[in-house]
Amino acid sequence: MDAPDVSVYGMLLPALEQSIMAAVLVDENDSVRYFNPAAERLWGYARGEVLGRNMRPLLPKALQAVHGSYMRSNREGGEPRAVGMNRDLLVERKDGRQLWVSFSLSKIDLSGRIHYLAFARDVSAEVARSEQNRLLLLAVNHTERPLFVVDGERRIVQINRAFSELFGYAAGEAVGCLPSELLASPHTDAETLARVRSKAWGTEGFNEEILARSKDGRDMWVKASVNPIFDEDSGQLRNQVIVMSDITEARRIRDFERDVLEALTSNLSFIGLGNFICQRIEAIAPGVLVSMFRVVGRRLRHWAAPSFQASYVAGWEGVEIGEGVAGYGTCAHRGEPVMLADIKAEPLRSAYCGRTPPAGCRACMVYPAKRRDGSVIGVFALYLRQGAPQDAYLRRIADISMYLCALAIEREESRQRLDELVHHDALTGLPNRNSLYRYTNDLLASGVEQEIAFFCIGLVRFKDVNNTLGYRVGDQMLVEIVNRLRSRLSGGAFLARLEGSTFVLVVSECSPARAAQVASLLLQVISEPVGIAGVLLDLSACIGVSHYPDEGCRDRDGLLQNAKSAMDQVKASGGGGCLFFSQGMNELARERLLLGTALRRAIAGTGLRLEYQPQVRLDGGGLHGVEALARWHDPEFGEVPPGRFIALAEEIGEIEAVGQWALREACRQLAVWRGQGVHVPVVSVNLSPRSFCSRALADAVAGLLREHALAGERLTIEITESAAMVLTPEMLETVHCIRALGVGLSVDDFGTGFSSLSNLASLPVTEVKIDRSFIDKCLEESRLRALVTAVIGIGRSLDLTVVAEGVETGEQCELLRRQRCPVVQGYLFARPLRPQDVPPWVERFGRAPAAADAAGRPGTGGMPV
Structure with a gap:
């Protein structure tokens, strides 16, 4: 170098x-x-x-x-x-x-x-940045949620370990691939894929649920959270980070819940709904078998178990629940889940009593279905085959199923209650008119030639019970009578409540002779006394009978109407009993309908009138007063007897209107006589017990007295003895208010109602009237004579005025004079008079010589008869 x-x-x-x-x-x-x-x-x-x-x-x-x-x-x-x-x-x-x-x-x-x-x-x-990136990559790689990163060309550039574990792809297999090519399933919704592609490169992140497929071909639902990554310098979208979670189980549970809720609103039967729930659970939880039972009272009732043998399910039908009664009974008894990890080894196994669990099932999880108040209405069991996991997923299915089963059972109970309301009477539980029609139609359409009897049953004077003792007592009486009839009627008898106190009994395979026996039984059962609210009450019945195929009538409505016409005929006679239908009864029913319409017109108009029968004092010979008696003359029907139209007014609900009219007319007429200078001391008006149910009666009486400037002592209100004895506290309050006005209270027909003296003494009574039936035969029968004497003595002891009705002979009058009866009334002195005939009668009566003596010796003094 x-x-x-x-x-x-x-x-x-x-x-x-x-x-x-x-x-x-x-x-x-x-x-x-x-x-x-x-x-x-x-x-x-x-x-x-x-x-x-x-x-x-x-x-x-x-x-x-x-x-x-x-x-x-x-x-x-x-x-x-x-x-x-x-x-x-x-x-x-x-x-x-x-x-x-x-x-x-x-x-x-x-x-x-x-x-x-x-x-x-x-x-x-x-x-530091490198270390941060290393740690971040380490965290990403070890997070439980799968994720991957795509680049600007939408290709995968990074995956984490969780992604590999979920989908089965290694990094080398995934990097460089388009996510849709790698993960999309052939069953993935094309619209969902298109929506994801259109949103993937927007400026905002989003979430999407999508069906994906793993490397081994397994389809799964995933929730993808797409998060855009932008370049810090340019602000351009650089990458997308997609974080995923496996929601397959949650999606299955959600779909299961949705499907069952939809089934709850469908037309599936209760059994079909139970089978559907079982099959859906088994579909989303492989290796699990499901059975369901209702809890009715303290017993198990089979609901659904489509994957079980019928013999196994039948073995549990009707089993009483309780501690130790296997999983089903113990769960229902405790109201909490019961887990049997090993059916064969569990202590509760002995309670299976020989019932063999489904083959291959080693464990059982039993859950209760509860009402909103916490009471158990059903149980369902998840039987686990070998290898089926007892995991959180299965427990979530169980939690949802408890809620859905409770909804299904409550829906069935609501449907049954609605069916009861539609087809049964709410008070007595008897079939109602709809059920009667359906039963009769099926009976007549069966094609079997048989004799059928139709009984229309009406309770006599039942309205008096409601009006005097109140509807609660009346309802109790109806229930008691119905329970008696149910216990005494044999098979083949269909009893229904038509309306109010009217019932219909249909008896198949019933000849006319047997029908007469059934009618006799009905009369006997209904006439047995009933003790309610401390009062012993007895009723009688009017029974009309029609017979199929007699009388030529073969349709339902005709047969039922014929029986009712016969019952109405018995009721019109004024008593109880039984009558078989005859063709002439249709004419009577028609006439009664027309007569009721005419009576309503008469009440609303001027068709009714009052006549007045004088009441004479025996102790001084003077006029005690007059009794107002209603009369009706109709242009079509002529003179209608009072007994007939008063009973009709009761039947059609117009009796209160008749009473109000009579009060107004009597007070008006009394004021007219006063203006004419005619002295009529008091006028008596008979009212129905129903009138006293209105708290407005006292105010109405007070208003009439003020309107006509009458003292209360000038008016007396009459009520029958039987009605007076059963006045309710509310009705008694009305009576006391009327008495506070000075108005008198007379007990009519005294002696016929078998009242006790204690009841009589407790009432604000001013007068009692001896019934004409006693006066008519008192001369011939010593017992009746003694009764008349006793009544006069009771009245004198209680400081009550006693009026004897129906005095027609001098001998009767002489007897009453000797017994010191203060007041008499009858044809011996005068028939009921028209208002214009009262002044001349009063004048002649007052001019008659020795009027008091003449009162004791009729026929002298020119007294009108």
Whole structure:
């Protein structure tokens, strides 16, 4: 090697002084011969501190102790191996701060002496960046989420280890490929791929779920998060980092939940829905078999198990749940999951009672399905075949399935309740009209020739129970009667509630003779007393019977209508009993319909009128008052008897309107008589018990008294004894309000209702009326005579006015006078009078000589009859 020209170095020194790189010249004795300003800045030493001294302080600490031997040992062929090489070393400045320095060493011959010129550059920032990149790449390579990086040409330039593990590709196989070519599945949605391509090189990141395929051909759902990387200088998009996660299991569970929820809103039957849920679970969890049971009461009821043998499922039907009853019963009893890791070895295995689990199943996981209130309504079991994992994925399926099974069972319960509401009566649980029609249609369309009896059953005076004791008591009575009928009726009997207190019984294979026996049984059962709310009540029934194929009627509506017509005929007679339909009843039903329409017109217009029957005092011969009696003359039907149209008003719900009209008319007429100078002390008006259900009755009475300037004592309201004895607290309050106005309260038909004296004494009663049935036969029957005497005595003891009705003969009047009955009423004194006939009657009665004596000896004094 030729010796360098020393003059050249002389020219280079000024350049080295200005160099940004540190330059250090060391002689063969390791003494520093040159130290430029850049070196001063790098090491922090002044030039004077290092020139002529050993280079050791400038070296890394690891080399300071051995630098001489190191330099000598590394010489091969007369020079160190480091000559001509670049090397990064960690050096320490004078101030103790460490920094990475890149060294380049050159050998120089100066005047026959060997020197070494070292150039050094601070590369700490570069080393730090390199270390950061190394650590970042290490982190990326060891993260659990697969990722890859693509370049500007959309080709893969980097993958991490998780990517290789998920998809099976090594870096050499993936780098340089387009992601769509490497990862797309033949089943990947083309629209999704196109959407990803269009968004991939935008300025914003995005997420996308896509179906991908691994190297071994396995399809999987992944969620790709695409993140753009921009060049710091140009701002141009340089790379894309795509971070992926395997969502196959989550996607399967989500699709499973969606499919089951859609099935819940479909027309699938409950059994079909259960089978569908089982099959979907088995599809997303290979190696698992599913069975489901409802819990009804305390027993298991089969729901679905499509992959099980029927004999295995049937063995659990009806088994009572409880602790230790295998997995099913124990889970339902505890209300919490039961895990059987090894069915054959579990203590609960003995409870299988010989039932062999499905072949190949070694473990079982049983979960409860619960209502919102926490009660168990079902259980479902996941049987695991050999090798099936009991992992978090399966537990997630179970958690979702518990919720979905509960929804399915609750939906079925709601459907059953709705079916009950549509086809059954809510109060009694009996089939309703819709069910009756369906049953009758099926029976008549069966093609089997058979005799069928139709019974229409109505409870007599049941409205009085509702009006007096309230609807709650009425409902209890209906339920009690229905329960009795259910327990007494035999097979082949279909009982339905038509409406209110009307029922229909259909009995197949029933001859007319047997129909009569069934009707007799019905009357007997219904007439048995019922004790409710501390009151012993008894009812009677009106029963109409139609028979198929008699009477020539062969359709459902005709047969049911015929039975109802017969029942209406019994009801119109005023009592209970049974009647078989005859053709003439249709005419009666038609007439009753027309009559009801006419009655409503009469109430709304001027078709009704009042007649007044005088009530005479026996103790003084004066006029006690008059009783207002409703009368109706219709242009078409003529004079309609009161017993008929009052009962009809009850039936069609117009009885309250009749009572309100009678009150208004009686008060108005009393004011008219007063204006005419005719003294009528009091007028009595009979009201239905239903009128007392209205709290407005007292206000209405008070308003009428004010309107016509009448004292309350001028008005008496009559109520039947049987109704008075069953007044509710609310109705009694209304009665007391009326009495507070001074209005009298009369108990009509006293003695026919079998009331107790304690009840009578507790009522604000001012008057009792002895029923005409007692007066009519009191002369012939001593027991009736004794009863009349007793009633008069009771009235006198309780300071009540006693009025005897139906007095028609002088002998009856004489008997009552001897018993000191204060007031009498009947044809002996006067028939009911028209309003205009009352003043002349009062005048003649007042002029009659010895009126009081005449009252005791009828026929004298010209008293009108």
